[in-house]
Amino acid sequence: MTSPVLSVQLYAVRDGLSTDLDGTLARLAAMGLRDVEAFDFIDKAPALAESFAQNGLRARTGHASLMSEGLELDDPAFASGKAPAPPTQDTVFEAAKVLGLEIVIDPFVAPERWLTEEAVLDNALRLNAAAEKAADHGLRVGYHNHAQEFNASFGGVSAYEFFASKLRDDVVLEVDLYWAATGGQDITALLGRVGDKVKALHLKDGVIGDNPFRPGAPRMDASTLDQRPAGKGDLPLLDYLAAAPETEYGVIEFDHYAGGDIFDGIAESVQYFNAHGLS
Template sequence: MTTPVLSVQLYAVRDQLAEDLDATMARLAGMGLREVEAFDFVDKAPRLAEAFTKAGVRARTGHASLMSEGLGLDDPAFKAGTKAGPPTQQEVFEAAKTLGLEVVIDPFVETERWLTEEAVLDNAKRLNEAAEKAADHGLRVGYHNHAQEFLATIRGVTAYEFFADQLRDDVVLEVDLYWAATGKQDVTALLGRVGERVRALHLKDGVIGANPFEPGAARMDPETLDQRPAGEGDLPLLDYLAAAPNTEFGVIEFDHYGGGHIYDGIEASVRYFNEHGLR
């Protein structure tokens, strides 16, 4: 069993990053964090790398779209030249190397692409092809779930597990524990079934509500989510960690924090995990 390094997904402090990157990184480092997980880094990699070095932190995982390359280019705004196309995989991987990443994780694929066998097979094919390209850059790729991946059953298993079974051996999973629970999963059992592929966990606690990714559901409003510091919600996070012994990165994240300032929520989670041996 490995002891995962404690990290934080920078999406949780997106507003603070936009105001003052260096101050935000210094504040996180002051909590004892030495690892962060990047997002939206393709156009900002050199500046982010500079800020990480200054704060004494590193990012070995980062979120960027990989499975949607080539999709959405029929958007009229894109054709009219008023909307930029998404970064290419080549651009993603070059930026990842600039930042010092080891694993690039696709953070979201919309609900409709998880409802049929054909669509899920296409998702897997796209991520496998990205993995092949990433290997040329010395990188791995992975996928981060929400709750839509658990809606459909394909060949007797959830679309998520069917997808995982189609992946190359070098493709990893980052399991978001809160969203897997929202998808009505027995999370401990799920972690056991997907096994060695799980190399990162989003250590997110809270009170589990309705699945906002079901077809026809209203667009998710993050402010309706009851996400809480680790140890203060419904999720037995330490049990989940024990059920995923190959986890390399334990990543604190909040989609929204309504319990005060976001720094308070992160710091409370850091203290909780420090008390239980994660640093």
């Protein structure tokens, strides 16, 4: 099987970061983690970089909006104008360089933008343009899925795979295994089809429920998600790692953890992957 670098998406410990940045990162480092995946880093890059260095951590991947730059504020992606416009791509990339990132990954594009071939092609063109700009900063870009990318298909190909087929060679995919399974995908087959574009996996386990991103679904309540430490849910994560041999980063993440202390859930996952050769 492959041996990507083991990481953790800091969104999982967002509450701790907001109250005790250094202490939260120190707890992750004490688990043996050396890599993390950043989020919400645009205005916090200097403080994060300082704390990473203090705790012996590095972030080579990070999440930030890239494909939504330039959309009108009444676009559904911004909740009918209630959310502020995202930072410009140049602002994102400048912060990414401060933090030492190598890949900036767009973590979410609204379900409405995956329902037509025209909209999905526009998503791909936007990300390709971001990749061209990122290259000027010495960075790569990518996309992280949820389940909405699998709601529609065009000519027998899911919107996600159609999107992937239109991306530049230097644009990467970060496949969230839990959400792809929630979207009804045969994960092993999907990873085989999108191939070497997959450079990161979100190693998220749990019990797969209804797709909260399907058309007409009520707004997702994250507290209803049954996400569990690696090896405790429905997903054969080790098989999926073997099916994605070009993966560079295996990222532990929880959108919500009902099993008690989130740090215990992360530690269980770290121990599981360490026991199977990932560190």
